[in-house]
Amino acid sequence: MSKLAAKDIHFYYGDFEALKGITMEMTAHTVTAFIGPSGCGKSTFLRLFNRMNDLVDGSRMTGLLSMDGEDIYARNIQVDELRKKVGMVFQRPNPFPKSIFENVAYGLRVNGVKDSGFIASRVEASLRAAALWDEVKDKLRQSAFSLSGGQQQRLCIARALAIEPSVVLMDEPASALDPISTAKIEELIFELKKDYTIVIVTHNMQQAARVSDKTAFFYLGELIEYDDTKKIFLNPRVEATQNYITGRFG
Amino acid sequence: MKHQEKESAALRKNIGDMWSLVQSQLVLAGEALFSVNKDQATEVITREKRVNAFELLVESDCENYIALFNPVAIDLRLMLSLLKINTNLERIADFAEGIARYVMAFEKPAIDPELLLKLRLHSMYDEMLEMFNLTRLSLDREDSRLAGSIFAKDDVLDEINKAATPILADHIRNHPDQVMECLYLLSIIRKIERVGDHCNNIAEEIVFYLDAKILKHAGTAAREAFWRGEDAGVTNCRILREDSDTPVPPES
Numbered sequence: 001m002s003k004l005a006a007k008d009i010h011f012y013y014g015d016f017e018a019l020k021g022i023t024m025e026m027t028a029h030t031v032t033a034f035i036g037p038s039g040c041g042k043s044t045f046l047r048l049f050n051r052m053n054d055l056v057d058g059s060r061m062t063g064l065l066s067m068d069g070e071d072i073y074a075r076n077i078q079v080d081e082l083r084k085k086v087g088m089v090f091q092r093p094n095p096f097p098k099s100i101f102e103n104v105a106y107g108l109r110v111n112g113v114k115d116s117g118f119i120a121s122r123v124e125a126s127l128r129a130a131a132l133w134d135e136v137k138d139k140l141r142q143s144a145f146s147l148s149g150g151q152q153q154r155l156c157i158a159r160a161l162a163i164e165p166s167v168v169l170m171d172e173p174a175s176a177l178d179p180i181s182t183a184k185i186e187e188l189i190f191e192l193k194k195d196y197t198i199v200i201v202t203h204n205m206q207q208a209a210r211v212s213d214k215t216a217f218f219y220l221g222e223l224i225e226y227d228d229t230k231k232i233f234l235n236p237r238v239e240a241t242q243n244y245i246t247g248r249f250g
Numbered sequence: 251m252k253h254q255e256k257e258s259a260a261l262r263k264n265i266g267d268m269w270s271l272v273q274s275q276l277v278l279a280g281e282a283l284f285s286v287n288k289d290q291a292t293e294v295i296t297r298e299k300r301v302n303a304f305e306l307l308v309e310s311d312c313e314n315y316i317a318l319f320n321p322v323a324i325d326l327r328l329m330l331s332l333l334k335i336n337t338n339l340e341r342i343a344d345f346a347e348g349i350a351r352y353v354m355a356f357e358k359p360a361i362d363p364e365l366l367l368k369l370r371l372h373s374m375y376d377e378m379l380e381m382f383n384l385t386r387l388s389l390d391r392e393d394s395r396l397a398g399s400i401f402a403k404d405d406v407l408d409e410i411n412k413a414a415t416p417i418l419a420d421h422i423r424n425h426p427d428q429v430m431e432c433l434y435l436l437s438i439i440r441k442i443e444r445v446g447d448h449c450n451n452i453a454e455e456i457v458f459y460l461d462a463k464i465l466k467h468a469g470t471a472a473r474e475a476f477w478r479g480e481d482a483g484v485t486n487c488r489i490l491r492e493d494s495d496t497p498v499p500p501e502s
Contacts, residue, residue, distance in 0.1 A: 206320050233322040235462035242323045247254065 001069055003028040003197045004049060004167065009063035011044055013056065018044045020221040022063075026214070028166075031189055031198045033212035033229065035205065037249065040218040042201050046169050049199065050086035051079050067167065084111065087160030091172040093152030095144035095159075100136050103144045103155055107163040122162055129195075130158035131188050150181020157188065161196075168192065170200040174207065186211050205245050209233045217241045254319050258328070261311040265332055265339075268304035269386045272339050275301065275346040276382060276445070280375050282353045283438065286360055294350035301343035308336040324459070331459035335389075338448045338455075342382070345441040345448075352434045361431065368417050369435065374410040377403055378442050381449040388456050394463075397456040398477035400449055401470075407446035414439045 002025035011019035019041045026032045034042035047053050048065055051072065065072050072082055084107075095103050104123040113119055123140075127133040132154040136147070144155055153173060160168055170189070174182040189198055189211045202208050208215050209229060216226040217240075225232065225241040236242045243249045275294055282290035312333045315321065321329055366372065381403045388397035418432045425432075454465045457476070465473055 205322065209322065234326060236323050245322050246325050247252070 002026060003068065004199070005064075005066045005069075006045075006048075007064040007066075009045070009048065009061065009065060011041070011048065011053070011061045012059060014058040018221050019061075022223045024216060024223060024226050026197060026199065028197050029193055029195075030213040031193050031200060031211055033208035033215045034199065034201045034218060035203070035208050035215060035244070036218035036224075037244065038203075041221040042216075042218045043171055045218070046171055046199060046201050049167065049169055050083050050088055052088070054079065084163045085165050086167045086169060087163065087165035089153070089156050089160055089168065089170045089173045092176050093149055093156050095147070095152050095155055098144060099141045100144050100147070100155060101140040104158050104162050107159060111163060123158075126158040126162040127155075129161050129192065130154045131184060131191070132158055148181070150177050150184060153177060153181065153185060154188065157185075157192075161192075165196065167197045167199070170198065172201055172203065175203065182207070205233075217244060219244070257315055257319070258325070261308070261315060261332065264304070264311055265308050265336060266386075266390075268301065268308060268336070268339055271297070271301055271304060272343045272346070273379075273382060273386070275343050276379060279346040279349040279353075280379070282350055283375075284361075284366075284372070286353060286356050286358070288354055291350035291353035295347055295354075298343060298347040301340060305336055305340040308332065312336070327459045327462060331455040334455045335452050338451045342445050342448045345445050348441050349438050352438050355434060356431060358431065361435070362421075362425075362428070365417075365421055365432075365435075368421075369414055369439065370410050371435070371439070374407060374439065374442055377406050377410075378445050378449070381407075381446055385449050385452040385456065388453065389459075392460055394457045394460040395477065395479070397453040397460075398465075398473065400453040401473045401477065404446045404450050407443050411439055411443040 004026040006022050006024050009019050009022040010017060022041075022045060034046060036042045044053065048061065049067070049072070053059050053061070061073065067082075067085065071077070096106060098106070101123055104126050105119050108119050108122060124133060124137075127136060132151060135151060136155075139146070144152060147155060153176075157168070157173075173189075174185045177185065186207060189200065192198060193213075200208075200212065212229045214226065215229045215232040217224045217232065217236075217238075219240060225236060225238045227237065231237075232241060233245065236245065240249075275297060278290050279294045281287065282294060312329050316326075316329050319325070381400050384396060384400050384403075388394070388400070414436060418436050422429055422432050451466075457463055457465050463476065465476060468476075
């Protein structure tokens with residue numbers, strides 16, 4: 001069974017149809033990249049998986065979106081419970097104005113965890129999983145803002161991992177980072193897929209090629225092509241995909 | 251035209267110039283052979299260095315293009331194909347030089363015309379030149395069917411090559427004074443046959459570039475099927491996963 005599945009998803013911002021009948025499935029422990037020009041609907045689609053678009057006024061969705069076979073838009077679904085299972089990392093690192101430790105512990109505390117020993121062990125495990133532990137273990141009480149941009153982004157990934165999600169959504173997680181930090185994030189994504197299902201939106205074609213197992217190309221709200229990444233980048237089936245990834249688009 | 255397209259066009263021009271040079275090497279080597287003209291043979295040998303320089307230039311062009319533009323899809327396939335075509339062109343030029351060196355070694359002013367006729371050496375050379383010209387035309391026109399038509403022509407070269415040994419053996423028996431010429435001719439025929447093989451390799455690369463289909467090691471039946479427009483037996487260039495189609499190297 002697929003980890004995430006979308007069936008005939010239509011999404012509207014008011015009268016504007018941002019997604020036009022998207023149907024696709026994502027397998028557990030894989031990295032799926034969403035690519036496409038700005039405004040094609042890839043970020044909108046990504047955000048549906050942890051219901052972040054619920055807060056957008058005038059938006060509505062039709063179709064079926066499921067995780068582990070369960071409709072995540074069903075009436076009985078608690079959104080905060082869903083978001084424990086589906087973590088999110090954004091384009092710009094957004095640490096809270098707290099210490100490094102408290103940033104990672106935050107999700108646990110708001111979920112009612114009080115056991116300080118448990119929190120400490122989870123913080124360490126999350127920072128290790130985010131490949132940041134060795135760099136911050138001696139300054140856990142320092143402000144998160146004292147970290148570099150790349151470290152802050154890995155801290156945000158650690159924060160997302162602390163509540164033990166099974167899916168991690170990443171919206172251009174390395175677009176604001178230098179090549180070295182980007183390489184660390186990409187290496188991290190590769191490592192994390194052993195334990196998580198990862199969906200990443202990126203404008204960087206080479207990044208999509210490097211980190212993902214499957215790639216989905218979106219254009220004007222439609223899913224144009226979805227296939228193995230190696231197939232997409234060596235021999236795409238659809239001409240529009242080829243034109244986009246080779247820079248001939250438009 | 252975008253910067254990337256300009257670079258790609260410049261690269262294609264360079265390999266096009268190399269193609270023209272190799273073609274003129276083959277033509278000149280042929281003229282030198284059939285008239286035992288040592289001046290022409292010397293010219294072929296001298297110009298071989300220019301082909302080598304072109305090989306290095308095209309190789310460096312391809313490396314730069316890959317490094318600077320990170321090509322994907324059809325652009326990537328073009329670069330991968332050009333790298334291999336480049337190597338094949340250089341090998342073909344080596345064979346032209348090899349033929350010229352045998353011409354230099356001929357002691358007699360002409361080759362027995364009756365023997366040439368029996369060997370069908372003129373036909374073989376013409377067929378080889380046509381194959382070579384078709385490779386260039388296929389790429390220029392971006393026509394993979396035309397490239398596919400080259401494979402059938404190689405059969406003619408193979409057949410003439412195969413028939414050459416008994417003809418030459420018989421000739422040596424009747425003309426023991428012409429042993430060396432006959433041995434040279436056999437080597438030349440082998441070289442012409444090898445040029446045909448390299449033309450096949452180039453045609454395979456052109457098909458890979460244009461259609462993402464792998465004809466290499468596909469066998470004669472699959473190649474002929476491709477030429478007829480059928481896909482039977484031809485591998486599509488696709489992801490080969492561990493659990494399905496990973497190609498297994500032959501056991502040593």
